[in-house]
Amino acid sequence: MTTDTAYRVNGVGRADGTGVWAVLLPAGRYDAERLVHHDTLELTGLDGTARPRPGDQVAVLADEPPRLVALGRVVAPTGEAPEDPDDPLSERGPAELVVAYTRRAFDEPVPADAVTLDRPVSPLDPAVFRRLVDRLGPPKERRSWLVSLDLPIEAESPAEAVRLFWAYVQELGPRELPAFVSPSGDELAMQAFVLGEEANQDPEEDD
Known part of the structure; x- marks a missing residue:
């Protein structure tokens, strides 16, 4: 990775005694991180010898165009982590790099044109x-905020309806189900969100 300045100590940028790194989200991971809240970012299958250490600061970036989507600090892996954070039923494997989020900007990323991305993890000035x-x-x-999800479900009992509700939620998830959100005390300002973005649910307005 190259930046508009050149400051390295043993190949790793230093600030306040900690390393400073840029982590590039894999393809498709940006949407997964936007749709479901995660406390940490787990990355596996990394190559190369340069690795952040626990406590190092991290700028999490998305590519095309380069933009900053989160900040975090490296933490020690506590065990195995899912390969796909958007699929809790996916096979699990060792987490090679774990970043605990300290600030998220997935909904309003900022340009990161000063950073040239050429690998998943690189030292950052x-x-x-x-x-x-x-x-x-x-x-x-x-x-x-008040967040709700309404699904009309046919069932023989309330308990069965609840079971079907959670089955639909797991199957369809935030990619297909609209969630309704409004500030507490202002239900008239309710908005529907699908795929992490506001979505019009009034078919008459589409005509």
């Missing part, structure tokens, strides 16, 4: 890292 962090700006204030 601390000055470039700081500029990327500055582009994110301060975190938004957290607030309470």
